[in-house]
Amino acid sequence: MPINPANNAAPGPPRIVILGAGFGGLFAARRMARLNAQVTVIDRQNYHLFQPLLYQVAGAALAPSDVAWPIRGLLKRQKNTRVVMAEVQGIDHQRREVLTGNGRFRYDYLVVATGAQTSYFGHPEWSQYAYDIKSLGDATAIREQILGAMEQAELCELESERQRLLTFIIIGGGPTGVEMAGIVAELGNSTANSDFRQLNSGEFHVILVEGTDRLLGVYPEKISAYTSHALQDLGVEVCTGQLVKEISPDGVLLSDGSKLDGTVIWCAGVMPTPAAAWLDAPRERDGRIPVTGELRLENQPGVFVIGDLAWCPDQNGRPLPGVAPVAKQQGRYIARLLSNELSGRPVPGPFKYRDYGMLATIGRGRAVSNFGRFSSKGWLTWWFWGLTHIYFLIARQMRLLVALKWLLEYLTFQRSSRLIISQNPKGQK
Amino acid sequence: MPINPANNAAPGPPRIVILGAGFGGLFAARRMARLNAQVTVIDRQNYHLFQPLLYQVAGAALAPSDVAWPIRGLLKRQKNTRVVMAEVQGIDHQRREVLTGNGRFRYDYLVVATGAQTSYFGHPEWSQYAYDIKSLGDATAIREQILGAMEQAELCELESERQRLLTFIIIGGGPTGVEMAGIVAELGNSTANSDFRQLNSGEFHVILVEGTDRLLGVYPEKISAYTSHALQDLGVEVCTGQLVKEISPDGVLLSDGSKLDGTVIWCAGVMPTPAAAWLDAPRERDGRIPVTGELRLENQPGVFVIGDLAWCPDQNGRPLPGVAPVAKQQGRYIARLLSNELSGRPVPGPFKYRDYGMLATIGRGRAVSNFGRFSSKGWLTWWFWGLTHIYFLIARQMRLLVALKWLLEYLTFQRSSRLIISQNPKGQK
Numbered sequence: 001m002p003i004n005p006a007n008n009a010a011p012g013p014p015r016i017v018i019l020g021a022g023f024g025g026l027f028a029a030r031r032m033a034r035l036n037a038q039v040t041v042i043d044r045q046n047y048h049l050f051q052p053l054l055y056q057v058a059g060a061a062l063a064p065s066d067v068a069w070p071i072r073g074l075l076k077r078q079k080n081t082r083v084v085m086a087e088v089q090g091i092d093h094q095r096r097e098v099l100t101g102n103g104r105f106r107y108d109y110l111v112v113a114t115g116a117q118t119s120y121f122g123h124p125e126w127s128q129y130a131y132d133i134k135s136l137g138d139a140t141a142i143r144e145q146i147l148g149a150m151e152q153a154e155l156c157e158l159e160s161e162r163q164r165l166l167t168f169i170i171i172g173g174g175p176t177g178v179e180m181a182g183i184v185a186e187l188g189n190s191t192a193n194s195d196f197r198q199l200n201s202g203e204f205h206v207i208l209v210e211g212t213d214r215l216l217g218v219y220p221e222k223i224s225a226y227t228s229h230a231l232q233d234l235g236v237e238v239c240t241g242q243l244v245k246e247i248s249p250d251g252v253l254l255s256d257g258s259k260l261d262g263t264v265i266w267c268a269g270v271m272p273t274p275a276a277a278w279l280d281a282p283r284e285r286d287g288r289i290p291v292t293g294e295l296r297l298e299n300q301p302g303v304f305v306i307g308d309l310a311w312c313p314d315q316n317g318r319p320l321p322g323v324a325p326v327a328k329q330q331g332r333y334i335a336r337l338l339s340n341e342l343s344g345r346p347v348p349g350p351f352k353y354r355d356y357g358m359l360a361t362i363g364r365g366r367a368v369s370n371f372g373r374f375s376s377k378g379w380l381t382w383w384f385w386g387l388t389h390i391y392f393l394i395a396r397q398m399r400l401l402v403a404l405k406w407l408l409e410y411l412t413f414q415r416s417s418r419l420i421i422s423q424n425p426k427g428q429k
Numbered sequence: 430m431p432i433n434p435a436n437n438a439a440p441g442p443p444r445i446v447i448l449g450a451g452f453g454g455l456f457a458a459r460r461m462a463r464l465n466a467q468v469t470v471i472d473r474q475n476y477h478l479f480q481p482l483l484y485q486v487a488g489a490a491l492a493p494s495d496v497a498w499p500i501r502g503l504l505k506r507q508k509n510t511r512v513v514m515a516e517v518q519g520i521d522h523q524r525r526e527v528l529t530g531n532g533r534f535r536y537d538y539l540v541v542a543t544g545a546q547t548s549y550f551g552h553p554e555w556s557q558y559a560y561d562i563k564s565l566g567d568a569t570a571i572r573e574q575i576l577g578a579m580e581q582a583e584l585c586e587l588e589s590e591r592q593r594l595l596t597f598i599i600i601g602g603g604p605t606g607v608e609m610a611g612i613v614a615e616l617g618n619s620t621a622n623s624d625f626r627q628l629n630s631g632e633f634h635v636i637l638v639e640g641t642d643r644l645l646g647v648y649p650e651k652i653s654a655y656t657s658h659a660l661q662d663l664g665v666e667v668c669t670g671q672l673v674k675e676i677s678p679d680g681v682l683l684s685d686g687s688k689l690d691g692t693v694i695w696c697a698g699v700m701p702t703p704a705a706a707w708l709d710a711p712r713e714r715d716g717r718i719p720v721t722g723e724l725r726l727e728n729q730p731g732v733f734v735i736g737d738l739a740w741c742p743d744q745n746g747r748p749l750p751g752v753a754p755v756a757k758q759q760g761r762y763i764a765r766l767l768s769n770e771l772s773g774r775p776v777p778g779p780f781k782y783r784d785y786g787m788l789a790t791i792g793r794g795r796a797v798s799n800f801g802r803f804s805s806k807g808w809l810t811w812w813f814w815g816l817t818h819i820y821f822l823i824a825r826q827m828r829l830l831v832a833l834k835w836l837l838e839y840l841t842f843q844r845s846s847r848l849i850i851s852q853n854p855k856g857q858k
Contacts, residue, residue: 045849046576046580046847046848046849047847047848047849063492063493063494063495064492064848064850065492065846065848066492068848070624070847070848072620072624072625073624073847076623076624082626083624084583084584085580085583085849086584102581102584103584136848136850137850140850147475151475151514152531154513154514155513155515155531155532191501194505195499195501195502195505195512196501197511400833401830401833401834404829404830404833405830417494418475418476418499418502419475419476419493419494419497419499419565420474420475420476420514421493421565421566421569
């Protein structure tokens with residue numbers, strides 16, 4: 001019995017290799033269950049991460065296993081699909097092979113869905129001092145940094161040091177920054193007075209820094225104003241029109257020359273993962289890879305690029321944003337397209353994105369949404385946010401658990417995941 | 430305002446310092462809520478760990494935040510109590526101060542409850558190659574080692590290497606070893622066939638090694654026999670009468686000269702934590718510190734030692750075992766004793782342990798118990814085990830969550846926490 005059938009050159013059903021089990025890759029794979037093909041999903045992690053709730057792990061409201069599920073478990077019923085945990089090192093286009101640390105994998109069709117990673121806008125050295133929030137490890141590192149800083153402040157007699165320990169500077173006023181600022185402020189408000197004896201919530205500073213003149217730039221202006229007010233109600237200092245000039249072990253230097261000392265959490269930018277380099281394809285200015293209407297590479301019709309990595313224009317020629325719904329819909333589209341192609345039916349028309357709107361939450365009880373011309377805000381939107389996020393959780397059995405956790409936390413103000421398991425602080429080690 | 434009131438020499442209510450927030454320290458602190466005293470609980474972690482369920486984290490059945498809760502949250506309503514996260518470095522008996530990495534803490538009464546740590550029976554170098562199971566970090570390391578080894582085996586074409594990857598050798602046939610063997614075997618049985626494509630559960634080997642001639646030596650013999658059979662039903666190879674001669678990066682060498690290659694999990698022995706050295710007190714042969722009937726040090730009546738660290742004889746002069754119920758009852762006893770002493774009432778008689786029996790579980794659906802002359806086994810005992818463990822969970826809101834998780838897992842056979850977050854293997858790095 002050959003142990004790695006995909007390495008075997010024997011004829012058989014066509015081989016589809018999917019790189020990355022984020023929203024794009026996972027939704028593609030799930031729709032391929034009935035395809036007469038050998039599907040291989042390669043990811044360097046063994047889990048699919050539900051990114052929209054990652055900030056809740058950073059804020060100690062959810063545990064890692066509430067927002068991440070083993071890819072194998074999600075795909076175990078698909079007998080035509082196997083999962084490989086390996087780091088991709090490159091692609092051999094001539095031999096149609098994906099090269100990994102654990103061997104080569106041949107493909108007839110390749111779906112590249114490796115997504116985006118944090119970008120420090122040309123300052124990779126800032127990553128030494130700032131926390132970013134792309135992976136599960138990032139989120140638990142932020143959680144432990146916040147909780148650890150509070151523990152240190154409780155014992156610290158030096159006023160300036162206490163202030164630095166209790167200051168959290170969040171860079172980027174998009175949805176991630178807004179959600180992060182809200183949850184960090186709430187963590188401080190709910191624990192500083194009750195759990196600690198020497199802290200009070202007035203000492204806890206959360207500062208949200210945004211380069212443009214308003215938060216949530218893609219939402220209507222009145223939503224931005226509401227968001228600012230809602231964050232200020234939680235005690236967040238909103239600081240718009242300020243660019244970051246420098247990040248150091250102590251904090252940040254802003255474009256107006258002011259210096260903020262504290263823990264820096266970077267929510268400002270993303271860039272494509274190295275997959276772009278393996279593909280040897282032209283790139284747009286933002287580093288993403290342009291694709292045809294069928295999400296293929298121009299000169300390699302067997303290679304598809306989807307999700308945050310793809311530069312895919314909408315009807316008006318503007319590129320689609322790097323958000324989960326785009327990736328999911330592209331994943332499903334690829335599965336339908338390949339299903340038709342493999343069975344000789346005509347392929348569907350070019351990919352069209354259906355925009356069901358945006359939702360962001362601002363702490364406990366407030367959220368904003370934007371659905372085309374219609375926008376909303378307030379507690380009803382927050383309940384809607386909670387219900388949709390629970391509905392969209394991938395692993396069905398998690399819905400009940402997460403719903404129950406949120407309910408308990410809502411009723412008791414008690415965060416269930418406030419553990420400091422390993423201390424791995426940045427910068428001033 | 431003095432930031433660290435305990436460092437201040439001003440007169441005030443007496444200072445009680447508790448070292449360690451395990452079962453002993455936590456139960457002492459909780460019963461001191463109404464004492465006219467300044468209570469300080471010092472622990473190097475920010476959480477209390479529910480040790481009896483730690484093996485479930487190693488087996489990916491529960492998440493770390495299901496079995497550990499922030500000490501601050503548990504004690505936040507006790508306004509006379511503060512929590513300090515710090516590493517204790519020593520005790521200055523003359524000045525009655527506890528020395529930590531974060532300053533000195535004065536005491537009038539000291540309760541030492543720092544518990545036990547893993548003992549490799551004179552071979553500390555074995556800890557490089559074997560996994561042990563005392564801390565939350567240990568448990569997640571075992572979980573990631575098992576899941577990571579299965580991922581590697583799935584891609585491995587070399588038969589001998591596959592076999593080594595899929596072999597798990599558990600040392601020690603006490604309750605911890607039995608529970609660990611059961612959960613590891615079940616993890617293999619429930620995932621090898623369904624989640625992986627190249628593995629089958631027959632390749633998954635769990636070997637339980639015990640030095641004496643039967644498992645669970647403190648239980649009656651028929652319970653030991655039942656346990657052996659129950660584990661064998663799960664596919665565990667039970668290997669009694671075998672001592673470990675050597676642990677190497679590849680596996681273990683047993684006293685009969687046989688060599689087992691695989692991941693080694695050490696559940697065989699514990700020894701007192703370094704606190705014994707700080708106390709400058711005589712020790713018993715097992716390293717524990719003998720205490721008076723009132724759990725005091727002979728020559729320092731203001732210093733109490735409780736839990737796994739204390740050598741405390743029962744009515745027959747035999748030392749009490751190092752188990753959670755002893756520590757809990759001793760903690761409560763100290764609180765009552767100090768309450769009486771501080772208010773001038775007569776102190777209670779010497780500490781008496783009430784033995785409510787022992788319970789251990791063998792995988793899904795089977796457990797054994799021993800209550801004095803009465804012992805039981807089977808599925809009814811397992812349900813009893815589940816109910817009592819949920820009842821004893823410290824943080825009330827966790828009961829519902831853990832009950833729900835177990836129910837979902839029981840119905841779906843799906844483990845919710847199978848995440849490989851960081852890879853930190855022992856030995857063959």
